[in-house]
Amino acid sequence: MEFKLELVPIPVSDTDRSIAFYTETLGFELDHDISPTDGLRIVQVTPPGSACSIGFGEGWVGTAPGSIQNLHLVVSDIHSVREELAKRGLEISEVDDMSAPGKPTVSYAYFQDPDGNSWALQEIGD
Numbered sequence: 001m002e003f004k005l006e007l008v009p010i011p012v013s014d015t016d017r018s019i020a021f022y023t024e025t026l027g028f029e030l031d032h033d034i035s036p037t038d039g040l041r042i043v044q045v046t047p048p049g050s051a052c053s054i055g056f057g058e059g060w061v062g063t064a065p066g067s068i069q070n071l072h073l074v075v076s077d078i079h080s081v082r083e084e085l086a087k088r089g090l091e092i093s094e095v096d097d098m099s100a101p102g103k104p105t106v107s108y109a110y111f112q113d114p115d116g117n118s119w120a121l122q123e124i125g126d
Helices: 015-025 078-087
Strands: 007-009 029-037 040-046 053-058 071-074 096-098 106-112 118-124
Touching (some): 015 029, 015 040, 015 053, 078 106
Parallel strands (some): 071 118
Antiparallel strands (some): 029 040, 040 053, 096 106, 106 118
């Protein structure tokens, strides 16, 4: 048996504002923006290099905007990614390096989308 997680729905209050945030600020690719029927709009965006996309829009995500917490975006160089995102105007935390004896260092930086859905950049060191 094989499972592939390929889409995570994200509840948002303003679809166009969210498209701008995810594509312009974060640099995600806009894959789809369709309205197959009245009251239904489906948007799919994908982080660069990811096999999993996020989806949002109108008429299909039933949870409250801002209710998704701590989704992880794994990066190979958290300091350069954080710096680039901050230059694009993203409010993002400083990098927090966590380690335990005998374990690789794990680093995080945190941010939110305009609705308060929260994200973490994560880098796992050697």
